[in-house]
Amino acid sequence: MSVFALISSILTITLRAGTSLIYATVGEIYTERSGILNLGLEGMMLMGAVTAFATAFYTGSLWLALLVAVIVGGLLAALHAFLCVTMRANQVVSGLSITLFGSGLASFLGQRLGPASNNYFLVGMVGPKFTPIPIPFLNSLPLIGAFFNQDILTYIVYLLMPLAWFYLYKTRAGLSLRAVGESPQTADAMGIDVVRTRYLYTILGGMLTGLGGAHLSLAYTPGWTENLTGGRGWIVIALVIFAMWNPGRAVLGAVLFGGINAVQFRLQAAGTAIPAAFLNMLPYLTTILVLVVMTWWEALSKRIGAPAALGKAYMREEK
Amino acid sequence: MNDQPKPILEMLGITKRFPGVLANDHVDLELYPGEVLALLGENGAGKSTLMNILVGLYRPDEGEIRMRGQRVEIHSPRDAAALGIGMVHQNFMLVKTMTVAENIILGLSDLPFVPDLREVSRRIRELSQRYRLQVDPDAYIWQLSVGEQQRVEILKLVYRGAEVLILDEPTAVLTPQEAQELQGVLRIMTAEGKSAIFITHKMEEVMTFSDWVRVLQQGRLTAVRKTGETSPQELARLMVGREVLFRLDRKDCVLGEKVLELHSVSALDDRGLPALREVAFDIHGGEILGIAGVAGNGQSQLAEVVTGLRRTAQGRILIRGKDLTHASPLELIRAGVSHIPADRIGMGAVGNMAVADNLAMKGYRGSPLSERGVLRPRNILEFAKRMIEAFRISTPTPNTRIKFLSGGNIQKAILAREIDACDGLMVAVYPARGLDVGATEAVRKMLLSQREQGLAVLLISEDLEELLTIADRITVLFAGQIMGIVPSAETTVEMLGLMMAGVPLADLPALGTHDPTPGSSPA
Numbered sequence: 001m002s003v004f005a006l007i008s009s010i011l012t013i014t015l016r017a018g019t020s021l022i023y024a025t026v027g028e029i030y031t032e033r034s035g036i037l038n039l040g041l042e043g044m045m046l047m048g049a050v051t052a053f054a055t056a057f058y059t060g061s062l063w064l065a066l067l068v069a070v071i072v073g074g075l076l077a078a079l080h081a082f083l084c085v086t087m088r089a090n091q092v093v094s095g096l097s098i099t100l101f102g103s104g105l106a107s108f109l110g111q112r113l114g115p116a117s118n119n120y121f122l123v124g125m126v127g128p129k130f131t132p133i134p135i136p137f138l139n140s141l142p143l144i145g146a147f148f149n150q151d152i153l154t155y156i157v158y159l160l161m162p163l164a165w166f167y168l169y170k171t172r173a174g175l176s177l178r179a180v181g182e183s184p185q186t187a188d189a190m191g192i193d194v195v196r197t198r199y200l201y202t203i204l205g206g207m208l209t210g211l212g213g214a215h216l217s218l219a220y221t222p223g224w225t226e227n228l229t230g231g232r233g234w235i236v237i238a239l240v241i242f243a244m245w246n247p248g249r250a251v252l253g254a255v256l257f258g259g260i261n262a263v264q265f266r267l268q269a270a271g272t273a274i275p276a277a278f279l280n281m282l283p284y285l286t287t288i289l290v291l292v293v294m295t296w297w298e299a300l301s302k303r304i305g306a307p308a309a310l311g312k313a314y315m316r317e318e319k
Numbered sequence: 320m321n322d323q324p325k326p327i328l329e330m331l332g333i334t335k336r337f338p339g340v341l342a343n344d345h346v347d348l349e350l351y352p353g354e355v356l357a358l359l360g361e362n363g364a365g366k367s368t369l370m371n372i373l374v375g376l377y378r379p380d381e382g383e384i385r386m387r388g389q390r391v392e393i394h395s396p397r398d399a400a401a402l403g404i405g406m407v408h409q410n411f412m413l414v415k416t417m418t419v420a421e422n423i424i425l426g427l428s429d430l431p432f433v434p435d436l437r438e439v440s441r442r443i444r445e446l447s448q449r450y451r452l453q454v455d456p457d458a459y460i461w462q463l464s465v466g467e468q469q470r471v472e473i474l475k476l477v478y479r480g481a482e483v484l485i486l487d488e489p490t491a492v493l494t495p496q497e498a499q500e501l502q503g504v505l506r507i508m509t510a511e512g513k514s515a516i517f518i519t520h521k522m523e524e525v526m527t528f529s530d531w532v533r534v535l536q537q538g539r540l541t542a543v544r545k546t547g548e549t550s551p552q553e554l555a556r557l558m559v560g561r562e563v564l565f566r567l568d569r570k571d572c573v574l575g576e577k578v579l580e581l582h583s584v585s586a587l588d589d590r591g592l593p594a595l596r597e598v599a600f601d602i603h604g605g606e607i608l609g610i611a612g613v614a615g616n617g618q619s620q621l622a623e624v625v626t627g628l629r630r631t632a633q634g635r636i637l638i639r640g641k642d643l644t645h646a647s648p649l650e651l652i653r654a655g656v657s658h659i660p661a662d663r664i665g666m667g668a669v670g671n672m673a674v675a676d677n678l679a680m681k682g683y684r685g686s687p688l689s690e691r692g693v694l695r696p697r698n699i700l701e702f703a704k705r706m707i708e709a710f711r712i713s714t715p716t717p718n719t720r721i722k723f724l725s726g727g728n729i730q731k732a733i734l735a736r737e738i739d740a741c742d743g744l745m746v747a748v749y750p751a752r753g754l755d756v757g758a759t760e761a762v763r764k765m766l767l768s769q770r771e772q773g774l775a776v777l778l779i780s781e782d783l784e785e786l787l788t789i790a791d792r793i794t795v796l797f798a799g800q801i802m803g804i805v806p807s808a809e810t811t812v813e814m815l816g817l818m819m820a821g822v823p824l825a826d827l828p829a830l831g832t833h834d835p836t837p838g839s840s841p842a
Contacts, residue, residue, distance in 0.1 A: 104381030171433050173425075177416050179425050185410040189376065192425030300591075308415070316376060 010262045011146035016220055018258030020212040021156045024166045024236040025250040027208030027299055033168065034201040035181040038045050039095025041209050043102020043231025046071045048213025052105040053224045054113040055128035057168060066214050071212020074203045076102060081202035085195055088313035099233065110224050114167040122224040130219035151219045164247035176290060177201060181307030184314035194314050231284065238287040241294050245307060257283050325388060327352050327514055328483055333382035335368055344538040355515045357529035358560055361755030362726060365538040366518045370485050374399040374406045391611040405476035406485035409679050413460045419443065420456040423475045423620065431658065446477055450507055465492040465614060471502065484508065484515040490524055494613050495783065497815035502528060520755060522551035534558055548681050555805060559756050569789060570771060575604025576639065578775035579625065584634035586624050594620040596799045597634065602775040609790030609807065610779040611815050617799035618659060618779045622748045626658045629653040639743060647681065655743030657772040659750050661728065667825055670722030675703035675716050677721045677732055681740040710735040727758025734765050745769055748779045763789050784810050797821045
């Protein structure tokens with residue numbers, strides 16, 4: 001295999017592996033920009049994945065499956081928003097609870113929603129899936145071709161990224177969103193509805209996360225297994241920091257992690273002397289490294305960082 | 320009949336209750352076009368609450384608001400803005416990580432969904448010229464000085480076409496010169512028929528800024544006066560409900576030994592930038608050295624360096640001749656250094672702990688408050704009762720959580736603890752900030768009594784009157800450097816103001832112009 005072909009194939013896998021991460025990262029960036037920390041991503045992703053796969057398996061409709069994943073993600077996020085915004089509960093506790101709840105429920109559903117012939121297990125079932133749609137001519141270009149040999153959800157990401165960036169930095173709504181996460185008092189005094197904004201973007205974040213989960217079970221894997229996400233929900237939390245809450249940079253992190261995944265798969269397939277367990281560990285090890293480096297860097301530059309009001313409940317008539 | 324101008328704004332019988340507090344008790348207010356109304360009162364008198372009702376942040380329990388004679392309901396800041404009412408809050412409502420232009424258009428709904436920021440900047444420039452509010456629309460808020468940030472706040476209001484501007488203690492963060500500029504800005508606006516409500520607890524500002532003054536005391540409107548027909552003394556009496564001593568009795572003191580010496584001390588701020596540059600001075604026992612300067616020019620770093628909370632990058636710090644440059648806070652406490660920090664609840668006290676425990680927080684290390692590492696609650700309570708009595712701390716019980724006390728009483732408790740433990744040097748940072756007249760008086764008296772007992776006091780303050788009344792010498796910090804050290808009897812507010820703006824003492828015009836007879840300048 002030529003070097004070009006090797007790089008090209010790694011790049012193709014990288015983008016496929018990164019897609020679910022990008023959906024969830026963009027979603028979480030929007031949520032955190034409104035000042036709400038959502039640690040329930042892992043649970044939402046798993047729920048999105050299992051419900052999407054079950055829907056596709058029984059109805060055969062991939063689009064209906066996506067819709068279900070989006071709704072499920074949105075509902076779990078709405079619960080999180082209710083707890084954190086309306087009840088002003090501790091956001092970390094609420095998020096962790098949702099992850100535990102979502103993981104458990106997804107696992108349960110995976111053992112109950114399957115066909116009777118498979119003991120009602122979804123594991124091992126084959127359903128419809130998103131397949132790569134090569135774009136003629138473009139997909140045969142060297143290297144760049146990897147970008148044009150992807151499934152439709154990855155193509156949508158190409159549109160989503162710049163849109164998400166533009167919306168956040170160039171529109172009135174994006175300005176209001178950023179203000180709510182930085183200084184809810186200011187936003188409130190300027191007539192922006194803090195509660196509505198936080199609900200809206202927490203739910204939007206959950207929807208995108210559900211969609212990310214659906215990509216895993218409908219395109220990347222495809223299929224359902226226990227713990228399908230393999231901690232991707234947690235990696236996304238780190239990717240948000242790596243992206244410095246900028247959706248335009250989310251692609252860097254997703255590609256970095258997708259790339260590590262792709263490379264380690266290649267290495268495992270090629271039969272290297274490095275133990276598989278060690279290679280499997282790489283993405284998580286990188287997460288830790290990224291967090292250390294980013295925190296250190298943030299301390300140096302001081303300005304770039306989390307939305308100032310991240311994780312803090314807001315209440316107007318505080319005396 | 321209708322020759323008289325009609326009020327643009329009326330508030331009638333406004334009442335607002337918070338749990339356990341009657342913040343506003345049937346307060347009336349009238350405002351005419353082109354007029355500046357001062358709202359005078361001590362902290363907790365209900366001024367801010369009344370104005371927060373006007374801008375829709377709080378809902379009144381009773382009463383009505385009329386705008387141009389029409390009864391209006393203001394449910395949110397958006398409603399207020401639509402009526403032409405806007406407020407510059409005491410804590411600025413600005414998003415630090417955004418630009419001036421972004422802050423100004425924040426929350427505006429009559430802009431295109433994708434706003435043209437160049438067009439916005441152009442309009443801001445226009446307005447800043449018209450009202451003499453110089454500021455760069457493309458600068459980030461965090462890059463601006465506090466004075467500039469205030470200009471942004473005012474621009475924000477005029478950009479939205481506000482007719483009634485509410486300013487909540489606007490001069491607290493300004494140099495005297497900046498305060499004068501603000502007065503000019505208000506003149507331009509009132510000349511255009513806009514009107515302003517000016518919240519303050521300083522009598523001098525009422526006199527210079529306003530046309531009318533309304534005095535609030537404990538939530539009730541106690542007086543309405545035409546500014547020209549009243550005096551600071553009368554206003555103070557109306558505000559506090561008793562005669563107030565403007566002039567504190569500062570006895571002559573014999574200078575003792577050198578307590579604190581700083582030899583070209585430099586230090587960095589949290590961002591690693593130089594915050595203090597070769598600062599050098601000394602303070603003797605029986606002396607108060609005042610540090611003046613606009614907030615953010617190294618004052619807090621100076622206090623931190625002297626109390627061991629910040630590393631000294633260069634230079635030496637001596638206490639009673641002993642080199643304690645890199646000493647820890649505990650070593651400095653043991654050397655007799657006391658500290659009244661700027662952030663009362665954050666650094667000075669633990670809000671959720673009892674008054675008694677807060678008072679014991681320095682003496683708890685040894686007998687009689689603890690024995691062999693075990694606290695002695697009975698002795699702590701005894702000690703606390705003594706302190707509460709001696710310093711007239713008004714608290715329901717010694718076991719009340721300190722955060723439920725008023726700012727003045729929290730400060731008295733901190734002072735009690737620090738004075739009790741002080742043995743040499745007292746570092747007081749903005750000790751009277753935000754306190755009402757009565758508490759301010761008490762705090763200043765305590766500092767003076769420290770001086771009379773032969774202690775050295777380092778007093779960091781943004782209130783020039785305060786420094787001129789109680790300090791023996793005044794040092795001005797600008798950008799971390801000392802602009803000069805002057806005996807307070809030989810200086811004026813104008814001189815200090817120029818130094819605060821960065822003019823070194825050596826470059827000031829000759830001092831011959833100031834009034835040579837001490838005590839004849841008004842308070």
